[in-house]
Amino acid sequence: MKDIKTHPIGGNAGRNRTHNRRVVLDYVRANEPTGRAEIAKSCGLSFQAVSNIIEALETEGLLVAVGHKTGVRGQPAAQYKFNPESAFAIGVELRPNALICATLNLKGDCIYRERLSLEDSSPDKAIPQVCDMVDRAIAHCKRSRAQLLGVGVVMPGPFGAADMADMNAAILPDWENIDIKAVFEAALECPIIAENDATAAAISERVAGVARSMDTFCFLYFGAGLGLGVITNGHAQNGAYGNFGEIGHIVTQVGGTKCSCGNEGCLETYVSRLSVQKFMANRGIDIADADSLTKLLEQNNPALIEWIDIAATHLSQAIGILENIFDPETIVFGGAMPDSVTDALISRLQLPRGSVANRKNRKINRVMRGSSGHYTAAIGGASMIIHQITTPSMALYS
Ligand SMILES: [Zn+2]
Incomplete structure (x- = not known):
């Protein structure tokens, strides 16, 4: 911590x-x-x-x-x-295809984690699954419900962004008009913080990961789509409607691949879990899960290497944009990609020279992989609950 x-x-x-x-x-x-x-x-x-x-x-x-x-x-x-064992917090990340849970004691140690595949992430199906998962975490940690400080619920955005949300396959179905905080407060009967996955992941890396000593950095979250969390001078950025950081929909190729949002050439059509699945499917290779990606990379599969090269080209452009806008100490990569694929993407980046981050005497790399792996956003959700209770000096929110 x-x-x-x-x-x-x-x-x-x-x-x-x-x-x-x-x-x-x-x-x-x-x-x-x-x-x-x-x-x-x-x-x-x-x-x-x-x-x-x-x-x-x-x-x-x-x-x-x-x-x-x-x-x-x-x-x-x-x-x-x-007494770090006197209470605990739970973070739950809802993805289109999975539910991920991390339970932290007050020191921020992860004392229980679970990943569950989901067929259907719509509210009617997912909310009871979240309740069951929270019950399992409490039972597994042998704690009482009274010791639960709250649950940080994390999911991909954009939230309620009208036409864009209707068309976007990377977001959760039927959640766009739901008050997430109110729905989970009623279902779980405890305090709830709702946050988007990329921001929660950024908070996780600042609390207990590679960005521990940093006040200003960016986090690129590889989910079904691609999200961005930004911590500036210790504050998480949220935007006016909670939709800060939809970087997946910046255009990196004019007239490029058609995106589900309606635009063409969006970054996440080249760099995301859905993008690699589609790219490989077009070459007759089924990517069932993260393990199959890891295996293909171990075998130096030419199609996967081709995707990584294309993805790295688009990412490099996006990184230059982020550096010139936010002047971050570094940009952290994390989320649903296997670590080896993330490392391969980083090693193939051709970072732009014309960037404020391209300066002599840098002490840390311009891009690095996060340390919390697949659980990073769920850990971030739980961390937000703990820090609300215990840490006046850590201004995660303005
Ligand atoms: Zn788009």
């Missing part, structure tokens, strides 16, 4: 109680074991305010007393530690 390097100052007014709770939790997590006087001094809170918060956090099990500090003058001071 990301180290918290600085500690925000709390406020003693009553209305700041939630913020102060996070400040105290955050401080203890980074400095455990620690005592009330130290917390009060470091967080700018009164001793009484800290005592009240600690009492509440102890009752909830989030903090545990671990004895007294010895070797100091006066009364030995009670010491406290963060």
